[in-house]
Amino acid sequence: MSRRKWPLIPAIALGVAIAWAALAPMPESPRREQPFVIPEGTWARRMSGDQVDILPQQIRLTLGVNDVLFLKNLDTVPQTFGPALLMPGQSFRLPFELASEYQFACSAHSSGQMTVIVDPYPASPWGRLRWRTLNLVEAFGNKTHEPKS
Amino acid sequence: MRAMESYMSIGSAIAAALLWSICAVAADRPALKAGVFEPPRPAPELSLEASTGGTLSLADYRDKVVLLGFGFTSCPEVCPTTLAVLAQARKRLGAQADQVQVVYVTVDPQRDTAERMRAYLKGFDPTFLGGTGTPAQLEAVRKNYGVMAERKNIGNSYTVGHSSSVYLIDRKGLLRAMMPYGRLPDDYVHDLRVLLSE
Known part of the structure; x- marks a missing residue:
């Protein structure tokens, strides 16, 4: 292959990736849960001065894919987790049926608020491409789940 | 051995x-439309001044499903919307409405006397019950349920930012679920029918 054609390879690979992202079927999960778990020892870590951020200030869900927020407290003390006060070992399972932006009062965040954005099911190729791009950005994005100032 | x-x-x-x-x-x-606690725990008891006079206690409604909300009578938007939704849900339940008790606990004891709450709630549904008390009593209740309330001054007056979800307590007094703000009356009707059928 001549050197002139080398740049074509990444362009073709990108094209294939975009085509896959737009046309591949959406992942299916019977429970459709987006889980967040408080591990045992979280309270002790907070008491010792560690900043422990488990629940993002903004959570993005998608109808038909992961439209159930699932929170579980595995710590040994009660914890305010998003909008719910959870006893040790208790879980909270909140389903969403409408695409919208939901605000919850949440004392676990410095702003006192938590936002859940529920996107519609990405039925069109453009919608799937957007959904996969957002997921990719989130996967490499804000690891602490707290907004950047 | x-x-x-x-x-x-x-x-x-x-x-x-x-x-x-x-x-x-x-x-x-x-499955409920509301967020479900698993396993459910006993709903923390209330001992407040009822809007109808006397003491407001959840134990008095053990044979009913209780919808428990937190708010205040000067609330401009969230509380009127929530209470209107709860009133609609009760109407749509028909004959089963008698087995549902709405309890609204104030986050603004400075302004919300029992009498004021009674007059306010009556505008939505005459069966709705209000609860008020001292700031310390109400703070203890909020802590038990994980409810947030924060006073914000606006000029010479103030408002109160607060959690806007409604708690669903079954006939056994278990705190079963929490309905977020913004859900429709039919979502409540669905969940109330499930809890009443148990």
Whole structure:
């Protein structure tokens, strides 16, 4: 292959990736849960001065894919987790049926608020491409789940 | 020694059967539209001044499903919307409405007297009950439920930012679920029918 054609390879690979992202079927999960778990020892870590951020200030869900927020407290003390006060070992399972932006009062965040954005099911190729791009950005994005100032 | 072993195996069998029955009951529960607590815990008791006079206690409504909300009578948007939704849901329940009790606890004891709450709630549904008390009493209730309330000054007046979800308490007094703000009356009707059928 001549050197002139080398740049074509990444362009073709990108094209294939975009085509896959737009046309591949959406992942299916019977429970459709987006889980967040408080591990045992979280309270002790907070008491010792560690900043422990488990629940993002903004959570993005998608109808038909992961439209159930699932929170579980595995710590040994009660914890305010998003909008719910959870006893040790208790879980909270909140389903969403409408695409919208939901605000919850949440004392676990410095702003006192938590936002859940529920996107519609990405039925069109453009919608799937957007959904996969957002997921990719989130996967490499804000690891602490707290907004950047 | 052999007797001890047989006692232990009987004990293990009983524990396994209990665990199995708890799991089976949990698995058989129909899904609610609200957020569900699992396992449910007893709803923390209230001992407040009722809007109708006397003491407001959840134990008095053990045979009913209780919808418990937090708010204040000067609330410009969230509380009127929530209370209107709850009133609609009760209407749509028809004959079963008698088995549902709405309880609204104030986050603004400075302005919300029992009399003021009674007059306010009556505008939505005459069966709605309000609860007020001292700031310390109300703070303790909010802490037990994980409810947030924060006073914000606006000029010479103030408003109160607060959690806007409604708690669903079943006939046994268990805190079963929490409905977020913004859900429709039909979502409440669905969940109330599920809880009333148990």
